[in-house]
Amino acid sequence: MERLGRYQIETELGRGTMSIVYKAFDPRIDRYIAVKVLREQFARNVNSRQRFLREARAAGGLGHPNIVTVFDVGQVDGSPYLAMELLEGQTLAQRIDSDEPLEPRAVIDLAIQICSGLSYAHERGVIHRDVKPANIHFDAGSGMVKLLDFGIAGIEGRPERPASEGGPVLGTPAYMAPEQIVGEQIDARCDLYALGVVLYRLIAGQLPFDEASINEQVARVLSQPPPALKPLHPDTPRELVELTQRLIHKNPAGRHASAADVLEELQDIRARLQRGVLSVSRRRRLAWRWPVVIGGLVALVLALGLGHVYRSQNEAMVAATYGFGEGLASVIAREVAEPLLLDDATALGSLVSDFSANPQVLYLHVVDRAGVIKSSTNLFLQDEAVPVLEDVIVRRDEPSIRIVQAGRGDLEFQVPVRFQARRIGEIHLGLDGSNLSAAARSTMSMMAVLFLVAMCVILIAVLLMARQQRQSIERLAWGLRQIGKGHFDFRLEADRRDDFGSLYRRFNDMAMRLQERHGLREAPPPLRLPSFNDDDVSANMEDTREMEATGERAGSDTVPFSKVTRFPGPGS
The missing domain is CATH 3.30.450.20 (PAS domain)
Known part of the structure; x- marks a missing residue:
């Protein structure tokens, strides 16, 4: 193939299950582009051809920095094609396989861009339905991210035959939401689930469910809760881990309501991370770390x-x-x-x-x-x-x-x-x-003994200092908790002669102002335990046993998931 309409085909860039992507030159705009052409066996199918054109036009209506730009949609001699911008670089999947894990800040920036593109598409009624690293272009130099391959995107609100009635189940199983796998009516939250799986892989270095066969993969996605996310990088914010766990919730209602909500939360995490107020997913023993650093410098x-x-x-x-x-x-x-x-x-x-x-x-x-x-x-x-x-x-x-x-x-x-x-x-x-x-040996031995003794003394002194500072911080935290409970008359020791003395005095000034403004909270009256006699206790125990027996005879309202979930197959 040398020409496709006005486009001059130069070389093949890659091929997938349904389409082939070529590098082409558009003389009208004097630039190189990428042209995706539907494979011949799918192009002969009217439904596949109409679906390709319909959804390609939907993707072509999206103009966003984080979505690949579509220039033209059409068909030549019955072969549908999609002309889009030519991107240099690699996909996120190639980046994951070739380099070290991304830093938490880079993961957050990447997620913000993906979510920004998804939010823009969702607001215009377009659901991607195949968000995965292979469909995310990542420019390592600029850090720019673009969503690719809206080829199986769906139009939200457009009636579509469900999978239980023979309709197609499209997507990549490892990144598909449970409702997407079973062929239920889906919405934008299936893209959020896929985004959560992408983040899970970036943070943990592996998929939440990674099985050898598709059947085992689908079975685990449908029946088992996602495993706890264990970040590779110790500085991963705990809030990012919690957000990722919510995104891969099996029930769509347990996820965020929209990509805009996720985007707002990600931006808040990034802002707080830049201010240094986030806790990390793996708590470091700061009381030991900085004394070790100081001890190492002294030892040197x-x-x-x-x-x-x-x-x-x-x-x-x-x-x-x-x-x-x-x-x-x-x-x-x-x-x-x-x-x-x-x-x-x-x-x-x-x-x-x-x-x-x-x-x-x-x-x-x-x-x-x-x-x-x-x-x-x-x-x-x-x-x-x-x-x-x-x-x-x-x-x-x-x-x-x-x-x-x-x-x-x-x-x-x-x-x-x-x-x-x-x-x-x-x-x-x-x-x-x-x-x-x-x-010489005797002198060396004496020096070594002197070094060890000095190091022991220094380490003990540094650890004692660390312990004292930790106790001071915990004391301040206790005071803040007392203020939070309304005990505005609580005071810290202001006669200290270290840096904490100034901080404690500022705390006492704050508590005094709060006390002047709000006064003291009255303490609740003490609880009075009711008195029981032996007959009451025996009667209550008999009532409890009778209620338990009644519950066993009546059965439970909870129905096992395996009895209500059915994966659609041929003839279902």
Whole structure:
């Protein structure tokens, strides 16, 4: 198909059970549009064709920002078509399936727009009858919502053959109201039910009734009450949850009377939410939440402070250890310079023995210019090359000293031996680094204990403050309840020296003015309990048993729902 009347068909956008939607170009208005064409098998049916044209013209008479605009309705060669604006973006169903759940504010804004479009259509006698996410266009960029597919819309007040007499039951079962399923005469409240199901899915992330088969779906919609709505988002207003539960009430009388009423309530919820006066569906333990936040911030500051102290202490201990090793190695280098130059093994051995008596010295090597050990605390290394350390970390590398640390934590100080400014050898002094590591661990343990103790004290103090504030708020709430009961002489403690003291004084001023204006409400006289004797009690009990027995014989006026509800089927 290349042309449909004056429209130039370019590509297919999608197809449904009864129709196909094409992208087309209208040369008369010089713009791209969407053209919906009734499928051939339905176009051959006179009733389907007339219904399509009649209801398309009804939808074409609707001009609202939240309803897709219809430009033209007609038929070419017996094929009815509907020309409407071309919308870029995705449907609400695609948005639900692809992204994270909408925020409560976004859900409210979306519901307001849907309800605004429905209210406009209902006021003009048009019932959509198939409100669902797939028939709601949602522009994520602008947040604009438009109702689509009025293809099965009904004209309110137009006589129509009911389903029990063979008339059609049109709609999507998951979003159809019970009266719409059983084929009763419907009104605008069936659209409100569908809106409630849409909101239920947006808030809870699932349908109220979601069964694998249509029969099970219909049976649950007709026989079971909707499950309690459990919002995914903790900040969902309780009022929005209650509104949604009312919308999906099985009895149309239990729902709102009109879309205008729903729209007004939604706008009120949004206004109150912006003012921050709504309760949320999941109550948060504020008495615990903000102390935890404060405690976390204090813990962070404390941890940073203790970390800085630990680093400072550790650096000081490292500097002291390095200073000791450097000083000792320099002294040894001066003492062994002459014996090393004269190659006096006896003098070198005596000096090495004396200096290695220090318990912190692990080893001491006197090395000549060729890198051969001339004297050492390890006699087996005499006249051998200096052993290579493993996993060495260079801590300092300067012309006068080189400090390295082995993998086990031991430190080695390498100091050149000079005689008259001429380098004649080198001292390799090994010191035990375990004390330094032990000191670092000890300091860390002390810091951790100090941190835990400080955190416990801070948390206890913050919790006590939170408890005191909560008690103060509850005290104020109690005072407001007393005023509500007419006890205008009630007063709060005005001698407090905190922020609540000023609030309590304002409360007392209000109560005093109310007392001056209305006075005190007189207390009702005390109730007097009637006196009974044993005969009266026995007689009353016998009367009660007789009434219960009579009720059992007479039966109940309540008839089970299963006996009065019948889903229409073929031949019914």
